[in-house]
Structure formats: structure tokens, C-alpha cells
Amino acid sequence: MIGRRGFLVGAGVGVLAVSVPLPALAAGEWEPNVLLRLDSAGGITLTLPRPETGQGVRTVAAMLAAEELAVDVADLRFVQAPGDTQRYGPQSIGGSRSVQQMTVPVRTAAATARCLLVAAAARRWGVPVETCHARDGAVHHRRHGRLRYADLVDDAAAIDPATIEVTLIPRPRWRVLGGRGGRIDARDIVTGRARYGIDVRVPDRRVAAVLRPPWIGARLDTVDDSAVTGVEAVVRLDPATGVQGGVAVIATSTAAALRGRAALRATWTGGTPNADSRAWLDQLAAAVPAPEPFAHTATYRLPLLAHAPMEPMNATAHVRPDGATLWMPTQDPGGHRDRVAAFLGVDRAAVRVEPTLSGGAFGRRFETDFVMEAVVCSRAVGKPVQVVWTRDDDTRHDSYRPMSVHRLSAEVDGSGLPVRRAHDVATWPLSIFPAMPPDLVRLIGDQFPYTVPGDVRIALLPAPLRTGFWRAVYAGQFVYAEECFLGELARRARADQVDFRLRLLGESRLRPVLAAAGERLRPRRGRVRAAACALDYGSACAIVVEADRTGTPTRVVAAVDVGTTLHPSGLRAQVEGCVLDAVSTVFGAQVTVRDGAVVESSFRDYAWARIDQAPDIEVLAVDSGAPIGGLGELAYPPAAAALATAWSMARGEPVTGMPVNRPVG
Amino acid sequence: MYRLRVNGRDSALDVPGDTPLLWALRDDLGLTGVKYGCGVGACGACTSLVDGQAARPCVRTVEECADSDVTTIEGLGGDHPVQRAWVDLDVAQCGYCQPGQIMAAVALLAEDPDPDDAAIDRALRDNVCRCGTYPRIRAAVRRAARIARGGVA
Numbered sequence: 001m002i003g004r005r006g007f008l009v010g011a012g013v014g015v016l017a018v019s020v021p022l023p024a025l026a027a028g029e030w031e032p033n034v035l036l037r038l039d040s041a042g043g044i045t046l047t048l049p050r051p052e053t054g055q056g057v058r059t060v061a062a063m064l065a066a067e068e069l070a071v072d073v074a075d076l077r078f079v080q081a082p083g084d085t086q087r088y089g090p091q092s093i094g095g096s097r098s099v100q101q102m103t104v105p106v107r108t109a110a111a112t113a114r115c116l117l118v119a120a121a122a123r124r125w126g127v128p129v130e131t132c133h134a135r136d137g138a139v140h141h142r143r144h145g146r147l148r149y150a151d152l153v154d155d156a157a158a159i160d161p162a163t164i165e166v167t168l169i170p171r172p173r174w175r176v177l178g179g180r181g182g183r184i185d186a187r188d189i190v191t192g193r194a195r196y197g198i199d200v201r202v203p204d205r206r207v208a209a210v211l212r213p214p215w216i217g218a219r220l221d222t223v224d225d226s227a228v229t230g231v232e233a234v235v236r237l238d239p240a241t242g243v244q245g246g247v248a249v250i251a252t253s254t255a256a257a258l259r260g261r262a263a264l265r266a267t268w269t270g271g272t273p274n275a276d277s278r279a280w281l282d283q284l285a286a287a288v289p290a291p292e293p294f295a296h297t298a299t300y301r302l303p304l305l306a307h308a309p310m311e312p313m314n315a316t317a318h319v320r321p322d323g324a325t326l327w328m329p330t331q332d333p334g335g336h337r338d339r340v341a342a343f344l345g346v347d348r349a350a351v352r353v354e355p356t357l358s359g360g361a362f363g364r365r366f367e368t369d370f371v372m373e374a375v376v377c378s379r380a381v382g383k384p385v386q387v388v389w390t391r392d393d394d395t396r397h398d399s400y401r402p403m404s405v406h407r408l409s410a411e412v413d414g415s416g417l418p419v420r421r422a423h424d425v426a427t428w429p430l431s432i433f434p435a436m437p438p439d440l441v442r443l444i445g446d447q448f449p450y451t452v453p454g455d456v457r458i459a460l461l462p463a464p465l466r467t468g469f470w471r472a473v474y475a476g477q478f479v480y481a482e483e484c485f486l487g488e489l490a491r492r493a494r495a496d497q498v499d500f501r502l503r504l505l506g507e508s509r510l511r512p513v514l515a516a517a518g519e520r521l522r523p524r525r526g527r528v529r530a531a532a533c534a535l536d537y538g539s540a541c542a543i544v545v546e547a548d549r550t551g552t553p554t555r556v557v558a559a560v561d562v563g564t565t566l567h568p569s570g571l572r573a574q575v576e577g578c579v580l581d582a583v584s585t586v587f588g589a590q591v592t593v594r595d596g597a598v599v600e601s602s603f604r605d606y607a608w609a610r611i612d613q614a615p616d617i618e619v620l621a622v623d624s625g626a627p628i629g630g631l632g633e634l635a636y637p638p639a640a641a642a643l644a645t646a647w648s649m650a651r652g653e654p655v656t657g658m659p660v661n662r663p664v665g
Numbered sequence: 666m667y668r669l670r671v672n673g674r675d676s677a678l679d680v681p682g683d684t685p686l687l688w689a690l691r692d693d694l695g696l697t698g699v700k701y702g703c704g705v706g707a708c709g710a711c712t713s714l715v716d717g718q719a720a721r722p723c724v725r726t727v728e729e730c731a732d733s734d735v736t737t738i739e740g741l742g743g744d745h746p747v748q749r750a751w752v753d754l755d756v757a758q759c760g761y762c763q764p765g766q767i768m769a770a771v772a773l774l775a776e777d778p779d780p781d782d783a784a785i786d787r788a789l790r791d792n793v794c795r796c797g798t799y800p801r802i803r804a805a806v807r808r809a810a811r812i813a814r815g816g817v818a
């Protein structure tokens with residue numbers, strides 16, 4: 001049971017604060033809070049506070065609301081909230097926090113509405129509230145029958161929420177949460193009706209293609225557009241405005257903008273035309289802190305990775321003298337709104353950000369560069385401009401996952417188990433925090449769940465190119481190295497990878513999770529079995545991988561404990577996605593820099609996994625009942641480490657980095 | 666002016682002949698279900714049917730496709746066995762690659778109504794899904810084949 005409004009607001013549930021100004025309502029409409037609107041025609045509209053990027057967050061919001069309103073997901077209509085964190089609370093999607101942060105506010109919002117409807121019916125009938133209950137969009141009473149929500153809207157709107165008690169539906173009575181529900185946008189996706197940022201079509205839309213620096217850090221010197229025809233404007237993009245710099249060609253169609261861009265001639269200066277990612281890796285290797293290592297050591301070299309979301313970067317902006325409207329896939333609608341407002345020098349109320357569906361993000365759509373390009377272009381021509389990045393632009397002008405070199409060492413006991421450990425790392429900070437303290441990197445990255453005392457020392461060198469959040473920020477590097485090393489120690493001790501870890505786990509929440517995965521995927525003749533764990537984002541995950549003699553994964557079992565599984569299909573999807581990210585990055589995908597520029601330019605050379613590389617994946621939900629934890633990134637680091645370890649066991653050679661099967665960097 | 670039949674309708678395109686079919690479909694005919702993923706034929710996001718065969722409109726020009734019959738995701742009708750299977754198995758994550766995956770699966774099933782996993786992997790090998798929905802895609806193609814045979818209620 002949860003308490004009254006005062007308590008809810010005090011608990012940070014800003015969405016229920018009645019001080020938030022509500023839009024004027026027509027007669028017969030009721031907004032119990034900023035997320036819900038019910039009308040006397042029976043319509044229930046849920047405003048989805050956070051954007052969708054494929055992680056299923058909108059579907060979870062819908063399920064939470066349907067559960068507490070005692071209706072089906074199919075009975076709800078949806079509106080995507082514009083960027084407005086003052087009104088909707090936190091809206092950014094990252095750090096695997098969305099569901100964690102959204103669950104209480106959305107459930108509470110919907111439960112409040114239900115309890116008010118029940119109270120309204122009870123008053124109408126003159127019976128105690130406890131004798132009424134909500135089901136299938138109506139309030140029921142044994143003797144009085146039923147009253148539909150539609151007929152109770154006006155009465156419910158007249159009740160002060162502070163005067164009623166709000167109760168949540170307890171887990172044993174859930175009908176929707178934990179059930180089979182699929183994605184709310186599934187039909188739109190399979191029919192092509194789903195609208196992503198690149199599909200935004202507003203009247204008078206112009207399209208911009210941008211000629212970008214040919215090497216890292218290059219600045220535009222001269223530009224000659226005399227050969228460019230059939231375009232509306234050519235605009236220089238000044239890096240001081242928050243963009244990466246370049247020349248935008250603005251036309252009435254994408255094809256015309258791209259044709260115009262191809263006809264531009266430009267010269268560039270500055271930057272690092274000789275940069276080479278192999279040299280960067282060597283510099284990092286030389287910078288690894290070097291205290292006395294323990295007897296057993298191993299070094300891991302990790303590459304640059306691009307986000308490469310399937311939908312390349314894009315944004316549409318319409319800048320008017322009095323403000324702006326933007327439509328785009330974004331992981332940070334409120335933050336983008338604030339930054340655009342600051343740039344234009346207007347009040348944030350004058351900027352409207354409409355998040356669209358997003359064709360993947362993986363951390364990339366926190367950045368502001370692509371948004372500012374649209375703003376600068378629209379301001380220049382006074383019309384709505386959609387900036388569209390080509391795949392080549394997207395791959396070569398990303399904010400990459402930092403490279404890193406890890407030296408692990410351990411002192412082991414008579415059975416080969418580590419009793420002391422050391423992890424020395426050299427890497428780069430993220431570009432948005434150039435002064436990032438090493439302690440912060442350690443806090444994010446070092447998620448070592450085993451009972452082995454030790455030290456982690458980190459040296460940060462200045463990043464030689466743009467770096468950014470990439471699924472499982474720093475944990476993707478740190479946990480990979482730590483788990484690969486544990487796998488190596490187990491290999492040296494000829495121990496089973498699952499048992500080896502169980503002996504090091506103590507009372508950890510991971511123990512039942514790893515045991516469940518290990519039980520499900522038993523060792524078999526002719527196959528190797530590897531494992532790795534993660535305890536992060538308030539959740540626990542164990543991955544067990546089986547590989548054949550060549551080291552090719554044949555089966556993956558993942559067990560996860562997120563506390564309580566709200567959306568089983570979505571939970572499995574996130575883990576499956578992490579496993580495929582791991583297959584991709586362990587077996588080939590990396591970004592390399594030669595002669596100052598990123599070499600890879602599309603999925604042809606950024607070797608992301610294809611369907612024929614996908615192993616069978618089984619996901620077990622091991623709910624402990626702990627508070628709801630995060631999931632979106634959780635499985636990537638252990639999946640990568642388990643895949644690499646299985647490869648190493650099958651081939652009898654140690655892992656030395658990522659990818660395992662080709663030179664790093 | 667180029668004439669094409671798109672999703673069963675005659676369409677006239679007043680664009681330069683070397684315009685990639687992809688941009689003509691998306692910008693001129695408003696068929697935004699056809700997705701841009703790479704523009705160089707390397708990802709399959711734009712996969713559509715040209716004269717019944719799976720094709721990549723990003724590397725075909727309007728001129729080359731004049732007088733052809735083009736089917737995009739929008740022309741599939743909404744109740745195609747492949748679309749139904751995709752919804753049943755909740756395949757999509759971000760969904761951006763899925764129109765292309767679905768059209769590639771439609772072309773596969775037209776050739777081979779009962780593909781095994783190896784045939785599915787071969788046919789869909791060049792359709793990238795950055796979100797990693799491959800295990801579900803495989804299962805959904807098999808399910809679509811069963812739906813088409815009347816084996817699923």
C-alpha cells in the first residue's frame with residue numbers, strides 16, 4: 001500500500017504534482033495527472049514519458065499503466081511526450097535506468113486514476129470503497145453491477161486525490177505485467193507505418209547533407225561550390241556551434257542534397273592527418289600503471305567501436321524567430337531542448353522537442369552534434385531542415401567507445417583460484433567529460449563481483465578523437481578484461497568455468513543466477529563451456545556459452561535477475577541483443593584509424609554479426625524479488641567475455657584482446 | 666518522366682534518371698517504410714521487390730527500374746503470413762531493419778516455401794540487424810512458412 005499525494009511527491013514522483021499546469025480540458029475529459037487522460041467516450045490516452053529506441057520502454061510503460069488501470073494494453077491510446085522534464089520527470093534513456101525509474105511513477109499515476117474511479121463509483125452507489133473493484137474498464141459491485149470508466153470520468157475528476165488511498169495491484173494479481181505482451185508498435189513496424197526521425201515529413205521540408213572533415217580534427221579552409229547545382233543553400237558549419245564542422249548542402253530532396261554535396265570542392269587544415277589507431281594502442285600500453293604484478297598476468301587490448309545504429313544520425317529542426325520545433329530520435333529529449341534553447345538564446349518554453357521512434361541508439365543519440373546541425377541549417381534558410389547523415393558519415397564521425405589496454409594479474413592458491421588481484425588500465429575519458437577523474441571511470445567500469453581483494457589503477461590519456469557512451473559504458477571494457485582473465489586462470493587450473501566462479505562468489509546475488517545458467521547448459525563431449533558474470537545496474541546476469549572445436553559459439557544460456565520481470569519478451573530481447581553485440585565485437589567488428597581517418601564506412605567493413613553467426617540463445621529470468629534493476633546493457637560485458645573465453649578454450653590459446661580473431665587496432 | 670508500377674499503382678516520377686530508386690520512393694512517393702541504412706547495398710534495410718525479386722533500391726536508379734513492378738513493405742497488405750509471424754513472435758527491437766528483413770523473407774518464401782535454417786541464413790545473410798533480432802527472425806520465417814501452409818490458426 002502506498003500513501004497519499006504528499007508522500008508520492010515527496011518520493012520524487014514529480015509526475016503527480018498537481019502544481020503542474022494542465023492544459024485546458026474539454027467537457028467530459030479528465031486528466032488525473034500528466035500521463036493520463038480519460039474521456040467520457042471511453043478513450044484512455046497514456047502519454048509515454050520516455051522515447052523508444054528499440055529497448056521496449058514504451059511497451060513497458062503501456063503494460064504498467066494497463067495493469068494498474070485494470071484494462072488491456074489494447075484499450076490504451078498513446079501519445080509521445082515532448083521533451084519536458086519539468087513536466088514529465090526524467091526522460092533520458094540511458095544507463096539502463098528507464099524502466100527502473102519509470103515503474104513507480106507510471107504505476108502510481110495509473111493506480112491513482114483507478115482508485116479515483118472506484119471511489120467515484122462507490123459514492124454513486126453509496127457503498128464502501130472496499131466492496132467495489134475495477135476490472136476491464138469498469139467498476140464492479142456485487143449488487144449494483146457495473147459502471148464504465150467513461151460514465152465515471154466527471155465524478156472522478158471532482159474528487160481530490162489527497163482524500164483517497166491509492167493502492168497498487170499486488171504481483172500475484174497481475175494480468176498484464178509478466179505476461180506475453182508484445183511490442184505496442186509491432187504492427188506499425190511490420191507494415192512500414194512506424195515513423196522514425198528520418199521519416200519526418202513536415203510541410204516545406206528541406207534536406208541537408210553535410211560534407212565532413214576528411215581526417216580527424218580537420219578544419220574547413222576553403223570551399224568552392226561553383227559546380228553545385230539544384231540546391232537551395234550551402235552553409236558552413238562552425239564547430240563553435242556544437243557541431244563537428246563541415247559544409248551543409250540544403251536542397252528540396254535527399255537525392256539533390258547528396259548530389260550537391262558530391263559536387264562541392266573543399267580544402268581543410270589542422271587536425272591529425274597522420275593519426276593511426278595502432279599507435280594509439282601502443283601509447284595506451286605504455287601508459288598502463290606498472291606496480292609489482294602478481295605471478296599470473298595477462299594483457300588485453302581493446303579497440304575503438306562505433307555505435308552504428310541502423311538508422312543513421314538525423315534531426316529535423318524548424319527554427320522560427322520566436323523559437324524552434326525539433327523532431328528526431330533522441331536519448332535525451334529534455335537535455336536536447338535545453339541545449340537548443342541555450343544556443344538560440346530563448347526560453348526553453350519556446351523550444352519543442354518531439355522524439356520520434358529511433359532506429360537504435362546505443363548511447364549515440366545523447367550527443368548534440370546532429371541536432372545542432374539541423375538547428376544551424378534551419379536558421380540559415382528559415383525553413384524546416386532535416387539533416388540526414390549517410391552511413392559513411394555515421395561510421396566515420398561517431399563518438400567512439402574508447403580504446404583501452406588492461407593488465408590483469410593475480411596471486412593464486414593451490415587450486416588455482418585467485419586470492420589477490422590487480423587490474424591496471426590505460427584508457428581515455430569521454431569527450432563530454434574531458435576532465436573525467438579516473439575514480440569515476442573506475443566507479444562505472446570496475447564491477448568485480450567476486451570475493452577477491454585487489455586494486456584497480458587507471459591512467460587516463462587525452463582522447464585523440466571523439467569518444468562517447470557505448471552500451472555498458474566502461475563496464476564493456478573492464479568486465480570483459482576481468483572475466484577473460486578469470487577464464488584464463490580457470491583454463492590454467494583446468495577447472496570448469498562455472499564451478500571456478502561459483503567458488504569465488506560468496507553470498508552474492510549472482511550465485512543462484514550462475515547456477516541456473518550452468519544447470520541449463522551442462523558440459524558436453526566435443527564442446528567447451530565458458531561462463532562470465534555481471535552485477536551491475538541493480539541486476540545480476542550470468543552467461544554460459546558452449547562452443548565447438550573451432551571456438552564458434554553453438555549455444556548461449558543467459559540467466560538474469562532484474563528483481564521482477566515486467567516484460568518477459570522485452571527482457572529476452574535485450575539479452576539477445578547484448579549477446580549479438582558480443583558476437584559482433586568479439587569476432588570482428590572494430591573501428592580502425594589510418595592516415596588520420598576512420599577506415600570503416602559501412603556494414604561491409606564494420607563487420608557486424610549476420611544471421612548465420614547467431615547462436616541459439618536461451619534466456620532464463622531468475623527473479624529474486626529485489627527492487628527492479630536495469631537490463632539494457634547488463635548482458636553485453638559478460639556475454640563478450642564468455643564468448644572470448646570459449647574461443648580461447650577451444651583453440652588452446654589465450655585471449656589477448658577484442659576482437660579475438662584478428663589484430664586489434 | 667519515368668513510369669513505374671509501385672504497390673499495384675501506376676506512378677510517374679519526375680526526377681533525374683540517375684536518382685537512386687530509394688530516394689524516389691521515400692521522398693517523391695512518400696513510401697518511408699523503405700528504409701535507408703547504407704545507400705551502398707551493404708545492409709538490406711531498403712530491400713523491396715522489383716519484378717518479384719528481392720532488390721536493393723539504394724543501388725538501383727529510377728531509370729533502370731522504369732516500367733518495373735515494385736513492391737515495398739507498404740504494398741504487402743498488413744496481413745501477409747510474414748508480417749503476422751513477425752508480430753506473433755515479437756521480432757522487432759528498434760524495428761528499423763525489419764521492413765527489409767520482411768521483404769527478404771517474402772522473396773525467400775516465394776522461392777522456397779519450407780526453408781530450413783541454413784536456407785534462411787543464406788537468404789538473409791546480407792540483411793543486417795544492428796539490434797540482434799536474428800534468432801527471432803529465423804523462428805519467424807519458419808512460422809511464416811507454416812502460416813502460409815495453413816498450419817497455424
Ligand code: FES
Nearest residue numbers: 702703706709723
Ligand atoms: S540502404 Fe540499401 S542496402 Fe543498405
Ligand code: FES
Nearest residue numbers: 759760794795796
Ligand atoms: S530491430 Fe533494430 S536493427 Fe533490426
